[in-house]
Amino acid sequence: MATQSETVSVTRAPGARLPSRRLVNGERLWRALTWTLLLVGACVMLLPFLWLVTSSLKTELEVFQYPPKWIPNPPQFQNYIDAWTTKPLRHPGFGIYLKNTFFIVILNEIAILGSTSLCAYALARIDFPGKNFWFAVVLSTMMLPGVVLMIPTFVLYSRMGWVNTFLPLTVPHFFAASGGGAFFIFLLRQFFLTLPPELADAARVDGCSELGIYRRIMLPLAKPALATVAVFTFIWSWNDYMGPLLYLSKDPNKWTVALGLAMFRTFMWQRTRWDLLMAASTMMIVPIIVIFFLAQRYFIQGIVVTGLKG
């Protein structure tokens, strides 16, 4: 046995590099340092989350304790029910806000996936005059800061009587005309370009129309990229505050969750009820975190594609 292990170690020795398990002392120290730094940083990143959740489970008195208590005893799960159900006069409460938000989110998913994938496919795989020009137009719309268009768009919507309706928050998406529209066209175009052109050529020879190629061949193959767009769309629509603030804030029956939470902060309760506000915030964050964990792969992919090659 002893000789055997000896021979093994002898045969290993001439290898250019050490096997990864046997680290040199310096390397091991370096790794421990890296790990410790990462751990400290991670604790700092998690602290506000922890603060949010413990505060949401405190009684109103415990919230005002100083120095703060980290473990509420007993945890006030009632806060979540209270935050969900209390509503001022003539205000419908979070149930309706949630319904409105989902209505907007679902419409936007359909609108954005449809309009951006059509445009992206044409820009990637159909040869037509002016294609490069229109691709340049797509890219240039990403350069203009959204604020420049905020004022004139508000003016136009007011003239059209679209303020206090869901129209400003949904209709533009059917025309890929939202903050993220150009972004998504770009992302999907890059993806369509990675698919082998022979697939479409073969289908064309068989007499398949461009629409047929797009629908039956390209869309099924583009599922990962479409999932990325869908995840981003969900998160942007769910988190959007500026849009609802500009166009829905006058009519409480049309508020979204984001708008409801922002408004409740100021006038929901006679005094600032941090316990209930933290419970409401937690409820708004949880769906996003769930989506994030379910679709983490697509999410990171999307950032890398749009970020690095943008």
Add this chain to the structure above:
Amino acid sequence: MRVETRWLGRLWPRTAKSRRAVTGYLFILPFILGFLLWFLLPALVAAWLTFFDWNMIQDPTFIGLENFRHIFRDRLFIQSLKATTYYTLGSVPVSLVMAFLIALLLNTKVPGMAVFRTIYYLPTIVPAVANAVLWNFVFSTEFGLMNALLRALGLPKVPWLQDPEWAMPALIIMSLWGLGYTVVIYLAGLQGIPEVLYEAAEVDGAGRWAKLRHVTIPLMSPVIFFNLIMGIIGSFQVFIAGYLITAGGPQNATLFYVLYTYRTGIQYFNMGYAAVLAWILFFIILGLTLLIFRYVGRLVYYEAL
């Protein structure tokens, strides 16, 4: 169906080439309409508005360049520029450097790496409103987390959001919590650096520092440059933090540029002046980007392939 196709057949071009052209334009038609109606039209309206005094109730009055002249007398305009610049200078460089260091740490093979990456990224997906509500409480002078931490270190209470001196640092600290996005972009860049280069550097006797200095940083410079530009563009457009947490106060210390534009237009219905403010922001961002390209861009190392 049959009848429809026959009817369409007359309009449908004969040659494959023109057919492709028509199909292509049909595919991008939604985008073209969107571009014309939600981009070009508002941009033209915004340009037109700059010459008018209009409160959305009475008819707009043509006032020539009066809106532009007003800028030089507008104390709040200067204050909002100052506040936004302060915020940018405070948050962008720090978050660029910190995110780079974190990305370097995250680009190693230590146990639990996937968990660490998730934790650093998580804050960036928190909805801005929930984020504002949470940090408003974190910075609460009497019961907040931040002062509790200071107390644990034996430091006195800080009136974060009530003191004009402290409000902006508070919002900058809050912005640093969201540096995960920058980290992910750095990480993608780091993973694109070929291992061969490090091996070659090792053969030449390079240590950790030399590898970072002569391989990682030069190869990462396009990514650092990208993050710098995106960081500046983003921080010049910050709105929600100032609107929800501090309402621009105290004493206009956190009156961000976009918040001032929003107030001018949407709250005080001074549409012409708001349009001028929006255009100025556009040119500021454009100018800064060009300046950075001119003076920082030359430091960027692009691989000669």
